[in-house]
Amino acid sequence: MDRAVIASTLPGERPGSPPLTCGERIPIIGLGAGGHACVVIDILRQDGRFEVVALLDRDPRRWGEALEGVTILGGDDRLAALREHGVAHAFVGVGGIGSQEGRRLLVERAALAGYIVVQAVHPRAVVAATARLGEGTTVGANAIINPRAVVSAHVIVNTGAIVEHDAVVEPFAHLAPAAVVLGAAHVGAGAFVGAGAVVREGTSVGAGALVGAGAIVLTDIPPDTVAYGCPAKAIRPVGAGIPPSQPRPRAGR
Numbered sequence: 001m002d003r004a005v006i007a008s009t010l011p012g013e014r015p016g017s018p019p020l021t022c023g024e025r026i027p028i029i030g031l032g033a034g035g036h037a038c039v040v041i042d043i044l045r046q047d048g049r050f051e052v053v054a055l056l057d058r059d060p061r062r063w064g065e066a067l068e069g070v071t072i073l074g075g076d077d078r079l080a081a082l083r084e085h086g087v088a089h090a091f092v093g094v095g096g097i098g099s100q101e102g103r104r105l106l107v108e109r110a111a112l113a114g115y116i117v118v119q120a121v122h123p124r125a126v127v128a129a130t131a132r133l134g135e136g137t138t139v140g141a142n143a144i145i146n147p148r149a150v151v152s153a154h155v156i157v158n159t160g161a162i163v164e165h166d167a168v169v170e171p172f173a174h175l176a177p178a179a180v181v182l183g184a185a186h187v188g189a190g191a192f193v194g195a196g197a198v199v200r201e202g203t204s205v206g207a208g209a210l211v212g213a214g215a216i217v218l219t220d221i222p223p224d225t226v227a228y229g230c231p232a233k234a235i236r237p238v239g240a241g242i243p244p245s246q247p248r249p250r251a252g253r
């Protein structure tokens, strides 16, 4: 699609304008314009069926910038206008450590505005024929989902993560890069499993729990609990102390 046309047409919202088209490809917008959005844009480009035509982000300072060559048009209030211009597909470009609530709200908003939130599966991910993948789920490069695993809706199986046979990952959970969920293990709704962490076969990570990077989960982690270490120990409730997704101050900044 001609990006100049998008930029000049969409922000002005003219009802009745002809629908946007992308030749053979399906126009899609992204909600959220952070690092994870770059990953999903790349997955969609590798997939080849979609053209990412715009991004929306809640930070007004970023409006007008481009990310991976895609303009950040404005905030969520643009959803209706874009829908009227014929864009019917969306992805959520927000990853996040800890609470996955923000992603849930974005999916809700997109659905209310009439969008289909798409699955984004990297062509070099391996998904077994008997695995089940829910709507809106993202599967990164080199991720593996083995037979009879159930990965529910709006889950992130990030780059190189592995979901072993018969494991169940509930909606909105996020498996960070290289996390491993072993056979018949269970990851609850909205839980976060940190980079390189291992969830032992048959064990359970409770809904909303946060498993730290590199942890080895050998026994069940209660819901809404931060746990880390080898073996992983429950440290504190989620939400107590510094929110993990908050950027930490760096020397010299």
Ligand SMILES: CC(C)(COP(=O)(O)OP(=O)(O)OC[C@H]1O[C@@H](n2cnc3c(N)ncnc32)[C@H](O)[C@@H]1OP(=O)(O)O)[C@@H](O)C(=O)NCCC(=O)NCCS
Pocket (backbone or CB within 6 Å): 095, 096, 097, 158, 176, 177, 193, 194, 195, 210, 211, 212, 213, 214, 215, 226, 227, 228, 229, 241, 242, 244
């Ligand atoms: C678990 C986690 C959320 C804790 O964050 P935090 O509350 O800000 O913790 P802090 O960095 O203040 O560290 C507190 C203590 O816990 C220890 N600690 C923190 N994370 C740890 C981890 N994953 N494993 C072992 N120890 C850890 C620290 O060494 C520190 O120990 P100390 O008090 O003896 O110095 C974070 O460290 C983490 O693992 N995040 C996940 C990162 C990730 O997977 N990112 C992928 C993004 S897609």
